[in-house]
Amino acid sequence: MLKIAGGLIIITASTLIGFYISYLLYEKVRQLRELQYALQVLESEIIYSAEPLYVAFSNLSLKLSEPLKSLFLDLANSIKEFQGDTLHDIFINSFNRYKERFLLEKEEIEVLANFFSSLGTSDLEGQKKNFNLTMKKLDMLEKKADEKRQKNDKLVKYLGIASGILIVVILV
Amino acid sequence: MTLTKEIMEIFPEDIASVLKRTDPNDIRGTQEIRIRANKPLMIVKSDGDFFIRINGGITHNSDYAYIVEIQDIERIMQRMTNYSLYSFEDELRNGYLTLKGGHRVGIVGRTVLSNEGIRTLKNISALNIRIAREIKGCSDEVVKKIYSDGIKHTLIISPPGCGKTTLLRDIIRNLSDGNNKLNIKGYRIGVVDERGEIAACHQGIPQLDVGLRTDVLDACPKTLGIYMLLRSMGPEIIAVDEIGGLDDAKALHDALKAGVKIIATAHAGTFDEIKVRTGFKEMIENNFFEVIIVLNNKRGPGTIEKIIKLT
Numbered sequence: 314m315l316k317i318a319g320g321l322i323i324i325t326a327s328t329l330i331g332f333y334i335s336y337l338l339y340e341k342v343r344q345l346r347e348l349q350y351a352l353q354v355l356e357s358e359i360i361y362s363a364e365p366l367y368v369a370f371s372n373l374s375l376k377l378s379e380p381l382k383s384l385f386l387d388l389a390n391s392i393k394e395f396q397g398d399t400l401h402d403i404f405i406n407s408f409n410r411y412k413e414r415f416l417l418e419k420e421e422i423e424v425l426a427n428f429f430s431s432l433g434t435s436d437l438e439g440q441k442k443n444f445n446l447t448m449k450k451l452d453m454l455e456k457k458a459d460e461k462r463q464k465n466d467k468l469v470k471y472l473g474i475a476s477g478i479l480i481v482v483i484l485v
Numbered sequence: 486m487t488l489t490k491e492i493m494e495i496f497p498e499d500i501a502s503v504l505k506r507t508d509p510n511d512i513r514g515t516q517e518i519r520i521r522a523n524k525p526l527m528i529v530k531s532d533g534d535f536f537i538r539i540n541g542g543i544t545h546n547s548d549y550a551y552i553v554e555i556q557d558i559e560r561i562m563q564r565m566t567n568y569s570l571y572s573f574e575d576e577l578r579n580g581y582l583t584l585k586g587g588h589r590v591g592i593v594g595r596t597v598l599s600n601e602g603i604r605t606l607k608n609i610s611a612l613n614i615r616i617a618r619e620i621k622g623c624s625d626e627v628v629k630k631i632y633s634d635g636i637k638h639t640l641i642i643s644p645p646g647c648g649k650t651t652l653l654r655d656i657i658r659n660l661s662d663g664n665n666k667l668n669i670k671g672y673r674i675g676v677v678d679e680r681g682e683i684a685a686c687h688q689g690i691p692q693l694d695v696g697l698r699t700d701v702l703d704a705c706p707k708t709l710g711i712y713m714l715l716r717s718m719g720p721e722i723i724a725v726d727e728i729g730g731l732d733d734a735k736a737l738h739d740a741l742k743a744g745v746k747i748i749a750t751a752h753a754g755t756f757d758e759i760k761v762r763t764g765f766k767e768m769i770e771n772n773f774f775e776v777i778i779v780l781n782n783k784r785g786p787g788t789i790e791k792i793i794k795l796t
Binding site for chain 1: 494495497498559560563564566567568569570571572574605
């Protein structure tokens with residue numbers, strides 16, 4: 314009896330791990346998608362209403378879900394308090410505070426950091442170009458992440474269940 | 486005046502730290518901070534200009550001075566514009582922007598031209614931070630002398646840097662607030678602040694005290710602004726800075742017909758000089774102005790040389 318219960322627990326646990334990994338894959342794609350949405354909103358705030366960044370960021374944070382919401386709110390406050398010499402520095406500091414909550418990898422963070430280093434440093438023409446370039450890059454990264462998710466989604470779930478069963482079989 | 490938080494905020498860490506290490510007594514009385522690429526950081530006081538030393542303190546020897554790098558200027562630009570350069574395009578086109586607290590920053594660099602004139606400035610190479618001076622009460626005497634029996638059309642003349650705008654601002658404040666001691670009731674005043682020096686608006690809100698009954702049209706060309714104020718705000722007095730030329734004269738004439746009193750300033754050394762300039766000549770021949778105030782620099786800015794009553 315005890316053996317059956319133990320076996321069930323192992324299988325449930327490994328299944329959950331499989332589902333959790335698949336959730337992480339999905340969450341990363343979601344974050345990248347939301348980032349693109351955020352950039353679109355930001356672009357219209359900047360190009361059409363020429364709002365200064367701290368206004369644009371705090372408006373934007375109302376429309377987003379976590380963790381981007383916190384990041385943009387933090388950015389707005391840091392800008393208001395002049396917490397760095399350049400926007401790039403401010404972004405790096407703010408991002409590091411919320412790093413664990415993002416599932417982004419080095420490549421994606423680099424795209425963001427590049428975006429922030431030219432954000433606000435030029436006239437509207439230059440800003441438009443910055444937005445276009447970053448959107449294209451993010452779109453590419455999102456597609457890549459989504460492909461990875463589709464390819465591996467079922468695999469990790471099955472692998473979770475299967476590895477649980479395997480462990481039980483070995484133990485019995 | 487020592488450097489306020491609003492000014493310190495715009496400096497990147499390097500410059501802020503040398504300024505912080507400088508004795509506040511040395512900084513007191515600073516009128517301008519000059520920042521030029523690859524040149525020493527400089528402050529201008531009434532008794533001359535000084536370089537800021539690398540380790541703080543002031544000096545006349547440029548060898549020990551803190552040298553401003555291009556990067557410093559870029560960072561100041563970022564901070565001044567709240568890291569949003571694009572939202573200050575109009576200001577850049579005009580070559581200056583106004584900080585919180587009314588301080589003016591003049592900007593030069595390479596101009597980018599378009600069909601309509603200057604499109605923007607790039608490669609910014611020098612900044613001049615002019616610290617706003619507000620001397621409340623400097624006009625008390627003048628106001629008492631001239632206006633205690635009613636407002637008169639007034640022209641304030643002096644060479645640059647003698648305190649015309651400061652005096653005008655304080656006259657506006659006195660007349661707008663009203664002052665029982667000087668026997669002045671409060672008047673509705675419209676200010677056309679073409680160069681943003683009278684009220685020093687930051688995002689449209691006056692940063693310097695221009696009184697309770699004052700409406701400010703910021704950055705508006707004088708001739709257009711006078712008509713706008715006449716139509717929309719019903720002022721009793723219109724104040725403008727640095728008039729000149731026939732267009733201004735005509736707009737002022739129309740204001741006169743509308744029963745509004747005018748207080749204006751103009752660049753000129755003496756009254757005789759201004760009498761022959763186009764625009765002013767007609768105004769003075771027609772007895773437009775009732776009072777002329779002449780300022781000079783003999784006992785510091787704002788010394789009143791004479792008050793000429795024309796009527």
